Amino acid sequence: MKNICVFGLGYIGLPTAAMFAHHGANVIGVDVNQHAVDTINQGKIHIVEPGLEAIVKKAVDNGNLKASLTPVHSDAYLIAVPTPFKGDNHEPDLSYIQAVSKALAPLLEKGDVVILESTSPVGATEKMVEWLAEERSDLTFPKYHEPDVEADIFVAYCPERVLPGKVVEELISNDRIIGGMTKESTKKAQEVYRIFVEGDLLATNSRTAEMAKLTENASRDVSIAFANELSIISDKLDINVWELIELANHHPRVNILQPGAGVGGHCIAVDPWFIVNQNPDEAKIIRAAREINDNKPNWVIEKINAEVNKLKEQGSEKPTVALLGLAFKPNIDDLRESPAVNIAKKMLKDTSANILLVEPNIKQLPESLNSGKLSSLQEAIDTADVVAILVAHDEFEGLDLSDKSVVNFVTNR
Structure with missing residues (x-):
């Protein structure tokens, strides 16, 4: 899992990308904001987070971190884009996740790992899989109700649990919930986060992981x-x-x-x-x-x-x-x-x-x-x-x- 692509370079995506790069992974960070991309590629940051800029600068200087408007094929893909409301009834807007799914799907190869980090309603990971499958009928994708059935692509939901102002420290030290669509997906996602996470990697399924973050x-x-x-x-x-x-x-x-x-x-x-x-x-x-x-x-x-x-x-x-x-x-x-x-x-x-x-x-x-x-x-x-x-x-x-x-x-x- 040396090549990682992170979608969304905001308050969670950028620190996460920086942590992977800081620990030796080759990371492409993808964002639609040209200013954010340009700033990161200069070794600077466009958000306020103590301790982050020095890590980003070192990772960029070492060639382990690069920001881009477009994704490239990687071993693992992490999605950390917004999930705002739409309408007046606080209905979740998953359009950003859908857009990433369409951009990501053409790059997928058998054995790749896709991890959703965006805070989402229960069932969002399964919806993401549907969008990916619509674009790639040549690949098999995991099903929530078939946890023991192998698929070409490994998919998991892994929410962040960090406090703004202490993100750099807590990304490393906090326990993570790893909710795979299948048991093998959970194991693959654990391998990804073990690159830098020192806390426990708590295994469960995708729906329970989604509900845990909301809970x-x-x-x-x-x-x-x-x-x-x-x-x-x-x-x-x-x-x-x-x-x-x-x-x-x-x-x-x-x-x-x-x-x-x-x-x-x-x-x-x-x-x-x-x-x-x-x-x-x-x-x-x-x-x-x-x-x-x-x-x-x-x-x-x-x-x-x-x-x-x-x-x-x-x-x-x-x-x-x-x-x-x-x-x-x-x-x-x-x-x-x-x-x-x-x-x-x-x-x-x-x-x-x-x-x-x-x-x-x-x-x-x-x-x-x-x-x-x-x-x-x-x-x-x-x-x-x-x-x-x-x-x-x-x-x-x-x-x-x-x-x-x-x-x-x-x-x-």
Whole structure:
């Protein structure tokens, strides 16, 4: 398994490609973004991830990693492309996986390994196999209900389980779930990941692996929803939620998470809906958690507007509000499904206040926020009347906000 092709060079695909290359594999990374391809081939990265750029540079300089707009034949193919929603019912959009399947199919030869990493609804790996088989009737492909039957192509589902900001470390150390369409597919996929993974490679089938990834993030979503709901209840009862949680967590069997402005990122904010979409009558707790977390930004906006209205009552015609943080979690540049972005969008449409947006990890605002202004932290602190801390970036630690109206949604500091 020395030649590997990775489709998708984003927050997961690029670090994964770099890890394989760093450990001696010859890797072609494929992406539709010309800027990303050019940047990587210069030994640089187009995302923020600690420790990654040095690994990419070394791999590129050594000739083990190359980015391209088109794939080449390899021993193993990894697919790490987006799986967003389509429509209003949180229906998974598998069009990116379908597009990769059509691009990949002509390259396949007997004995090749195809691994889907994209977070997907249960059955997505089987759907991918259908698309591949439609293009290559000359090859045999594995069937989920025939785990012992050999096929020409080995197919598995192997979800990533890494934390943004620690991807380089966790790709190597974390256990991996290896869900083959057949037992032999599982073994072949294990051989691929053993190139660099030091954690356990946990064998199962493709459907269980798909559901495991969704289950992990749904479980976290439910726990966060409890904390977020608790913060809303505590506010209504005039209780300091941070103190409340700290006290409750002294119980030896209680571990309540910290509330925030909502839930973001491509995983926790998305994956539970895949379960709900496929099981609308059964997934009651999972749906409720998603609705609580999706609605938290609206509550945050209400709290910010309450401070704005206080200032207006005191004679301020149009107060200035600084929103600190746009990423979905601290100290990264990833804005996907970020509740802070959702808050910013809605507040920019409201003309009752001037809005300043602060995100130290990006250089320009996304198109969805192009009506706003990306400000430096210092400018925002100097000019804002209301400061809302939405993300716990290190840069926001220990700020002197004694002369501001402050609404802090991330921590008790």
